[in-house]
Amino acid sequence: MMTNQIVLLPILIPLAGAFLVLLLHNWKTWQARTAFAIMLLSLASSAWLLYQVWLTDEAVVFQLGGWIVPYGISLIADYLSAFLVLMSQLVLLLGVAYAMGAKDNNISYPTFYTLFLTIGVGLTGALLSGDFFNLFVFAELLVISGTILTAISDDRLGAEAAYKYFYISLLASAFLLLGIGSLYISYGSLNMADLAARIQANPGKPLLPFAIALLTATFMVKSAVFPFHFWQPDFHTAAPTAVSAMLSSVVVKLGVYGFLRMTTLVFVDQSETLKMLLIVLGVVGVIFGGLSAIATKNAKRMLAYSTLAQVGFILIGIGWGTMLSIAAALVFTFNHSLIKAAMLMLAGSVASRSKVKSAAFEVVSGVGRSMPYAGVLFFIGCLALAGIPPTNGFINKYLVIESGIDINALIVVILLALGGILTLIYTMRAFQKIWWYPLPDMDQHKAYGDRLIAPSLLILLVIVLGLWAQPLIQYSEVTSAWLLNSQNYIQSVLDAIIPQGG
């Protein structure tokens, strides 16, 4: 087996698995176990991919069909995409683990696990694809799977929230297609590496700013950045817990990936305005997300607004664009995925114990008193979200603020610190409401709810990565250095050796 064919594995394993679990829909237990085994296999393959990238110190490139590089479909795993693939698959694996222990009715829907695995296919494919059009196709797969899973949610507002999201995201893909068309007219290529080289050689095409604006709008909708966020709280609240934990942690990171590629690879020379915009919108997102999270009356909705704030931190890291700040953004991306997935799972498991299945504070208030273990986990999650040691949340907030001090962006740093305080306020308020308030009526909650194994593992990782952050930071610094020299990527893609006679 050619070593560069392993890029296919993290996409093909869940894709084949998606159809395999559909065949097993009459045997629910085995369906869930198969889905788990498939995600485990897929996670192992993406870890192998990351190891391969680390070992060879260049992008692993695979050309589907064996065409020479600027033509055909290329799948490319460099430091950034292999890292984000590993992160997504790790969280998705724990998402399947949560779904196996959840009491939701929609888990027994025949295609639940199929759609769950196609979320993985879409996300992995979008991260690994080397051209914009392929990214669009995989992003659509991701959006459709996520929307269907929300539409079948136990929450009866699921269909409405799904419609809202799907409409907006069809518009976003319309923007993406317009952007793709503009780039193709101007430069005659859609391969990111080829496009980057061509734009550097000839930056003056009239449609280029238009294309950048359209791609920016697309990725802003994908990651729910401030003015494009309005669909996100509804959608993430109404989705089934196992799904909303994925949507709010790893799926929003697709936009982050897009912005990293835009500012460090494709539009390097044109990205000053975009970086400025990312900083401004990031700060607005941090403050607005924090204040909105304080004002909510529902634990899951609060966490959805919190995602808006935390993605703001990541965007500011990308916007500063120094080596340290991009490394900070990457560490933040990884850690936030773990924390947010764990918190949403815990909020969902509390909601599963209440009589009416909802995470509204008036319903879940006091429910936590019968589940002290979940309380400990939630408390650690709160600390991590607010950035208090010894959790990994401290590491990433510290890195972002340090990189801001490094370039003397003091006003932004002060606003970020304020955002951190807002985080502490809303998380602690949620903890207090769920675990400290007396239960109004003792028989209002059920004795059994969703199992806590997946959030326990995530919180364990949160603590381990808080105490032993060295490898993650080191890897992020290597990635950041790799990203800041866009020639690395361009060269290793355009010079990729293509197997003959394939």
Added chain:
Amino acid sequence: MQVLTAIAIGILFAIGIFQMLRRNVIRSAIGLIILSNAINLFLLSTGDFQGIQPAYVDTPAELRSDALPQALVLTAIVISMGGIAFVLSILYTISARYKTSDLDEIKGLKN
């Protein structure tokens, strides 16, 4: 020919965006259909430099149309068809629940 195509696509865009901004959910879904067709035509015209020449013919290279946008637009059509079928099916659920197609009446999410 190019000017005519450009004007036609522009008119489709205008109609699509106008319909999308309507209060009626069915109309806004139809707006989405028109808009996605406008975008598909735009994508097709990015490669169709020679107007109406097909992609693979025995004509000299400079008279031939670019085949790639045609492949792209084929994928885009399939995806937008799937997406719109899904939008309409959710709309059916929603309008059956609320017995209305007025966006302002559908307010389950507004707490």
